[in-house]
Amino acid sequence: MTPKRKKRLYIILALVFGAGIAVGLTMYALSQNINLFYSTSQVANGEVPIGTRIRVGGMVVKGSVKRSKDSLQVNFDLTDYGKPITVSYTGILPDLFREEQGIIAQGKMDDQGIFQADEVLAKHDENYMPPEIAESMKKKAESK
Amino acid sequence: MKIKFPRWFYRLASPRWFYDITSKLLPWFTIIAFLLIVIGTIWGLVFAPADYQQGNSFRIIYIHVPTAILAQSCYMLMAVAGAVGLIWKIKIAHIIAKSCAPIGASMAVLALVTGAIWGKPTWGAWWVWDARLTSMLVLFFLYVGVIALTSAYEHVASGDKAAAVLALVGVVNIPIIKYSVEWWNTLHQGATFKITEKPAMPPDMWIPLLIMIIGFYCFFAVILMSRARTEVLRRENRSDWVKSLVERY
Incomplete structure (x- = not known):
C-alpha cells in the first residue's frame, strides 16, 4: 500500500472505532432504559x-x-x-x-x-417445533 | 508491506471487465435464485410442519428471516465496498456500494413489515419499541441516508465519498442488531440460526429456511449485478467500449 492509501485506511479505521466507542458508551449509559x-x-x-x-x-x-x-x-x-x-x-x-x-x-x-x-x-422463543414433537417431549418430561 | 494479489483481482477493478464477467454470471444466478426460492417457498409454506404454539402463522419466518439477514449482509457489503472505494479510489467499489443501498433498504422494509404481520397474532402488537425492532428501524434510516447522500452532490465522486463515510459510521449498528436480543430484555426471540450451534428446530423446518436464505442471497446477487451494470454504463458513457456497445444495439 502506498503511504497515502495507508493514511486513508487508518483514518477510516479510526472513524469506525471512534463511532463504535461513542455508541458503546451511550448504550452502556442507557442500558437500563433499553431493556x-x-x-x-x-x-x-x-x-x-x-x-x-x-x-x-x-x-x-x-x-x-x-x-x-x-x-x-x-x-x-x-x-x-x-x-x-x-x-x-x-x-x-x-x-x-x-x-x-x-x-x-x-x-x-x-x-x-x-x-x-x-x-x-x-413472548415466544426460537425453539420452533411441530406439535407431535412437542407432545412427545411433554410425555417424556412427565414420565420422568 | 506489499501484498500481491492474483491478476483477476486487479482486473476486478475495471468497469469493463466487471460488465463482461457479470453478463456471463447473471443468467446462472437468476436460474439458481429462481429455483431455490420456488422450492423453499413451496416447502416452507406447504410441507414444513406447523409450530406447536403458533400454528401456521410461524411460516412467515420463511420470508422474515431471509430478508432480515440480507438487510444486514447487504449493509456490510455496502460499507466494505465504500471503504475500498475510499482507500484505493476504485470506481467499481463505489458503484457496488451505490447499487447496494436501495436493495438493502427494500430488504429492511420487508423484514420490518413481515415482522409486524407476524407480531400481531403472536405477541399481540404490531410494533414494540424493543431493542431489536428499533435497531432494525435505524438500519432502514441509515439506508435512506446513504441513498440520499449519494445523489445529493453535483459531482458523483463527492456523493460517493459522503455516502461511504455514512455507511462506515453506521456499521456500529450491525452488531447492535445482532446482539440486541442477548444484551437486553426484548420481546423479540433469540436468533434462529447461530453459527456455533445447531438450529433449535427439526431439519424439516430449518432446511427450507436455509434454502430460502441461500435463494435470497442469489436473488440479491442478481439484482446487485443488474443495478451495478446499469450504473457502470451510466458512469462510463464517454468511454469507447460503452459507445461501441450502444452502437451495436
Missing part, C-alpha cells in the same frame, strides 16, 4: 417506582390464571423464578397466552401490590 421490561423480582423488591407506567416480564405461574365469570377480567401470577407478582388485566389476551408462557405486561403497580395491566404481550 423492554423489568423482571418480577425487581418489581417485588420495590426497585420500580409505584404509580408510573412500566412493563413487567415473566412466566405465567401454572394454575394461577383466574378468569372472572361475567367480564373479561383475568388475574394471574407472573414469576421470573424469583419473587412472583399478581397481575390483573381486563381485555383480550393474545393467542399465545397460556400457563408457563413468557409474557410482558404493561401497566402500573397499585397500592395493594397488584399490577394493573392495560396491555399484555406474549
Whole structure:
C-alpha cells in the first residue's frame, strides 16, 4: 500500500472505532432504559417506582390464571423464578397466552401490590417445533 | 508491506471487465435464485410442519428471516465496498456500494413489515419499541441516508465519498442488531440460526429456511449485478467500449 492509501485506511479505521466507542458508551449509559421490561423480582423488591407506567416480564405461574365469570377480567401470577407478582388485566389476551408462557405486561403497580395491566404481550422463543414433537417431549418430561 | 494479489483481482477493478464477467454470471444466478426460492417457498409454506404454539402463522419466518439477514449482509457489503472505494479510489467499489443501498433498504422494509404481520397474532402488537425492532428501524434510516447522500452532490465522486463515510459510521449498528436480543430484555426471540450451534428446530423446518436464505442471497446477487451494470454504463458513457456497445444495439 502506498503511504497515502495507508493514511486513508487508518483514518477510516479510526472513524469506525471512534463511532463504535461513542455508541458503546451511550448504550452502556442507557442500558437500563433499553431493556423492554423489568423482571418480577425487581418489581417485588420495590426497585420500580409505584404509580408510573412500566412493563413487567415473566412466566405465567401454572394454575394461577383466574378468569372472572361475567367480564373479561383475568388475574394471574407472573414469576421470573424469583419473587412472583399478581397481575390483573381486563381485555383480550393474545393467542399465545397460556400457563408457563413468557409474557410482558404493561401497566402500573397499585397500592395493594397488584399490577394493573392495560396491555399484555406474549413472548415466544426460537425453539420452533411441530406439535407431535412437542407432545412427545411433554410425555417424556412427565414420565420422568 | 506489499501484498500481491492474483491478476483477476486487479482486473476486478475495471468497469469493463466487471460488465463482461457479470453478463456471463447473471443468467446462472437468476436460474439458481429462481429455483431455490420456488422450492423453499413451496416447502416452507406447504410441507414444513406447523409450530406447536403458533400454528401456521410461524411460516412467515420463511420470508422474515431471509430478508432480515440480507438487510444486514447487504449493509456490510455496502460499507466494505465504500471503504475500498475510499482507500484505493476504485470506481467499481463505489458503484457496488451505490447499487447496494436501495436493495438493502427494500430488504429492511420487508423484514420490518413481515415482522409486524407476524407480531400481531403472536405477541399481540404490531410494533414494540424493543431493542431489536428499533435497531432494525435505524438500519432502514441509515439506508435512506446513504441513498440520499449519494445523489445529493453535483459531482458523483463527492456523493460517493459522503455516502461511504455514512455507511462506515453506521456499521456500529450491525452488531447492535445482532446482539440486541442477548444484551437486553426484548420481546423479540433469540436468533434462529447461530453459527456455533445447531438450529433449535427439526431439519424439516430449518432446511427450507436455509434454502430460502441461500435463494435470497442469489436473488440479491442478481439484482446487485443488474443495478451495478446499469450504473457502470451510466458512469462510463464517454468511454469507447460503452459507445461501441450502444452502437451495436
